[in-house]
Amino acid sequence: MPELPEVETMCRCIRPAVGSRIRALKQPRSRLQPIKIAPRLSDFRRRVVGRKILSVTRLGKRVVVVLDAPESDQGDRIIFEPRMSGLVLLADPPSEEHVRLIFELSGKRVRQLLFWNRRGLGVVRLVSPRLLVRQLGPHILGPDALDVTPETLSERLGASRRAIKVALLDQRALAGIGNLYASEILHRAGIHPETPCNQLRPARWRKIHAAMQEVLEEAIRHQGSTLSDGTYRIARNRPGSFQVCHRVYQRAGEPCLQCGKAEIVRVVQAQRSTFFCPACQR
DNA sequence: CATATGTCCTGAGAGC
DNA sequence: TGCTCTCAGGACATAT
Secondary structure (H helix, E strand, O other), rough: OOOOOHHHHHHHHHHHHHHEEEEEEEOOOOOOOOOEEEEOHHHHHHHHOEEEEEEEEEOOOOOEEEOOOOOOOOOEEEEEEEEEEEEEOOOOOOOOOOOOEEEEOOOOOOOOEEEEEOOOOOEEEEEHHHHHHHHHHOOOOEEEEEOOHHHHHHHHHHHOOOOOHHHOOOOOOOOOOOHHHHHHHHHHOOOOOOOOOHHHHHHHHHHHHHHHHHHHHHHHOOOOOOOOOOOOOOEEEEEOOOHHOOOOOOOOOOOOOOOOOOEEEEEEEOOEEEEEEEOOOO
């Protein structure tokens, strides 16, 4: 978290910045460890100041801001990686001290683009189109979870011996799914998270695919999930609302909303919590 | 090659 | 009350 729905929501929220020019780039001084940026601030600044924001897109769990080019060919891209606790915002960050990078804009209504990150695991990169392909091309990042077909999904994961829950988190195989949505998707699909991928037949891959589209689209409509730690926000006082729709995530010990009988169980897979209903998921 | 594990980072909450 | 400890997990480096 933030996963695909939260990052998609961030992209939509910052899209009013399209058409603005970047006037300045600031890294607020802070008691905290600085986040990783590349290239170094001075080079980053030299390359973005004066550039116009042409578009905002999502690449898996990353926000991509496309800039115009000073000369003719294609411009640079700013890649925001929120990782665990990051947000890309136009205004109103949850706290001032965790604002890591400020792009001041020329817009009348949109004054700035902020990268906020509580834990500081996030990364911001400026890359040429060529470098973007090298660092985040199809050999690094699988097809987007919202674009993939059921056939491609089973082709990319079906031979793996790994548990389906673990495999769904592999961004090289499939981009956009994280720990929270992997559990929710498998619950809706009625599939046990520890099932090895290579034991799943085509009908079950279709179920996973359908559940994945359903959960992700519904989560986007709810503007993502804000968990008990409250980190994810659309703005300071605007949490997402998909958490009220969670059927298993962080519900260990509570009754399953589907069968009403079994209790939701928490297990650990690959050092991450997995939640599931032992009655509904087999 | 595929798969598994360790690391980064901060703040919240538990336990004493 | 204030200290120490554990935990959360996305992506990547390193190990098996």
